[in-house]
Amino acid sequence: MRKIVECVPNFSEGKNRETIDAIAQAIRNTPGCTLLDVDPGKSTNRTVYTFVGDPDAVIEGALNSARAARQKIDMRTHKGEHPRMGAMDVCPFIPVANVTMDECVEISKTFGRLAAEELGVPFFLYEASAVDDYRRKLPQVRKGEYEGLAGRLKEPQWKPDFGPAEFIPQWGATATGARSFLIAYNVNILGTSNQAHRIALNLREAGRGPDSPGRLKAVKGMGWFVNEYNMAQVTVNLNDYQVTPMHVLFEEVKREAAALNVGVAGSEVVGLIPLASILMAADYYMEKEKLFILDEDQRVRLAVERLGLSSVAPFDPKEKIIEYRVAGERDEPLAGMSLRAFIEEVASRSSAPGGGSVSAALAAMGAGLGAMVGKLTYGVRKFESVDAQMRKSIPPLHDAAVSLIPMIDADTTAFNDFMEALRMPRGTDAERSERAECMQAGLKKAIDIPLTTMELGDRAWDALCEVARCGNPASRSDVEVGARALETGIWGAYKNVMINMVEITDDAFKSRVTLEAESIVSRAAQKCAEVLEILKGR
Numbered sequence: 001m002r003k004i005v006e007c008v009p010n011f012s013e014g015k016n017r018e019t020i021d022a023i024a025q026a027i028r029n030t031p032g033c034t035l036l037d038v039d040p041g042k043s044t045n046r047t048v049y050t051f052v053g054d055p056d057a058v059i060e061g062a063l064n065s066a067r068a069a070r071q072k073i074d075m076r077t078h079k080g081e082h083p084r085m086g087a088m089d090v091c092p093f094i095p096v097a098n099v100t101m102d103e104c105v106e107i108s109k110t111f112g113r114l115a116a117e118e119l120g121v122p123f124f125l126y127e128a129s130a131v132d133d134y135r136r137k138l139p140q141v142r143k144g145e146y147e148g149l150a151g152r153l154k155e156p157q158w159k160p161d162f163g164p165a166e167f168i169p170q171w172g173a174t175a176t177g178a179r180s181f182l183i184a185y186n187v188n189i190l191g192t193s194n195q196a197h198r199i200a201l202n203l204r205e206a207g208r209g210p211d212s213p214g215r216l217k218a219v220k221g222m223g224w225f226v227n228e229y230n231m232a233q234v235t236v237n238l239n240d241y242q243v244t245p246m247h248v249l250f251e252e253v254k255r256e257a258a259a260l261n262v263g264v265a266g267s268e269v270v271g272l273i274p275l276a277s278i279l280m281a282a283d284y285y286m287e288k289e290k291l292f293i294l295d296e297d298q299r300v301r302l303a304v305e306r307l308g309l310s311s312v313a314p315f316d317p318k319e320k321i322i323e324y325r326v327a328g329e330r331d332e333p334l335a336g337m338s339l340r341a342f343i344e345e346v347a348s349r350s351s352a353p354g355g356g357s358v359s360a361a362l363a364a365m366g367a368g369l370g371a372m373v374g375k376l377t378y379g380v381r382k383f384e385s386v387d388a389q390m391r392k393s394i395p396p397l398h399d400a401a402v403s404l405i406p407m408i409d410a411d412t413t414a415f416n417d418f419m420e421a422l423r424m425p426r427g428t429d430a431e432r433s434e435r436a437e438c439m440q441a442g443l444k445k446a447i448d449i450p451l452t453t454m455e456l457g458d459r460a461w462d463a464l465c466e467v468a469r470c471g472n473p474a475s476r477s478d479v480e481v482g483a484r485a486l487e488t489g490i491w492g493a494y495k496n497v498m499i500n501m502v503e504i505t506d507d508a509f510k511s512r513v514t515l516e517a518e519s520i521v522s523r524a525a526q527k528c529a530e531v532l533e534i535l536k537g538r
Helices: 017-028 055-072 101-119 138-142 145-152 193-203 246-259 275-289 296-307 339-346 355-377 381-412 416-422 429-458 461-470 473-501 507-536
Strands: 004-007 034-041 046-053 088-097 123-127 174-178 183-190 219-226 231-238 263-270
Touching (some): 017 046, 088 138, 101 123, 123 138, 138 174, 183 246, 193 231, 193 246, 246 296, 339 355, 355 473, 461 473, 461 507
Parallel strands (some): 088 174
Antiparallel strands (some): 219 231
16 A cells, blocks of 8 residues: 655756756656656746655655756746746645545645755745645746746745745745646547537536636636547546546536537547546446446456547556556565465564564455455356345455555564664754654554554455355355454454554553454454354355
């Protein structure tokens, strides 16, 4: 369950290859960062970089890129068509996987503070990170651009969030913040640019004006004709795909086009997209067509086909989906081992992997056995009467098994923060206090990992009971083993939670987590007994 954050810094340089490459290399050399794209524009004199990494890595990557820009870019000589106010003009952070918007807000604030302190330049917060609504949108912050910045910084209401309230001619100012993922998406129309634009006006949030808004929120768009495709397109930015997903836009375009007696010939994504946006489309078409598909690659294929994403150029999920682009860097050395190697590693003269990793593996296999029996029941002619129950029960078991796999490795790294805290200096009272605070934070994180294992495993019980009740009776022993394995995995994770709780000084945290852990381990014992009792009666 790796956390993935996207960072898309825009720099005011699109012509000087040496500068463009230096910034790219600064990002590329940052451990934990993957540079996905570098898009320079000569007329705009601006380059957009796209890279991803975990929260700590993207902060460092953004800092390294800003350091390079501080040395290479001088705004006093900059001219370009795109609005801008600084050398690093804007630096947004976007949640991609297992990261919340609130976390990205904190990431942007940490980056802005560190960059402003080190570089001695002003930074403004915008979008979700902004404190005041009048300076939330980028055009508000950038009004007057670089040329008007000196006067603006003298106004009290435009004091920077970080850094000096003074004009730094070589740099200007930077906006940083957290925002939703923006998807650049085009739907192909077998008609004219005028027809495509009419559709866009009906759908985009701004519509035709204040008195005639469009139907879809968080959508900007227009229509145009693309000569190389010999097709018109409704071209949009989905500013928040959680508000208006791709499939909603696509289906609405189809409806509008049908009213105009115009054909729709698929669509295309410009740039990269998060996996969640594709899976949302898959879920929509699965529900609409009453399909039952579990495997992720098949769900992706369904979405690609239904949206016609390969209509203009082949849509390669490995290249277009962010999570797949960075999948090669997944840090799962234990889960990636052969079963023999994992057991031998457990049996070696080393404390890790230990009981926590084994507990996660057991819980995953327990849920996996339940999923297996459900799949061996579903679609079999003589068990057609329980297809509905299996359709409902298989997904939570399948998802629990898959979600528990990363916890095998997570447990071995659970104490990393605690061990780092142990090495902190403790020569003064302030240092000792900071060290103690970091040690407690590290312990809480170490507790959170086995607790997460317990929570993930707990989600499988009701489905496992249903499989025991309705599943293929020839697989009875598999369900029994699954129930015992799942219970043992949860019990083992519980033991890991409680052994680490001893040194926690936060009584409220201790009380809350202990209560939750005891409730889950008690439910595991009860549900395991229920599964075995159901099977005994069959």
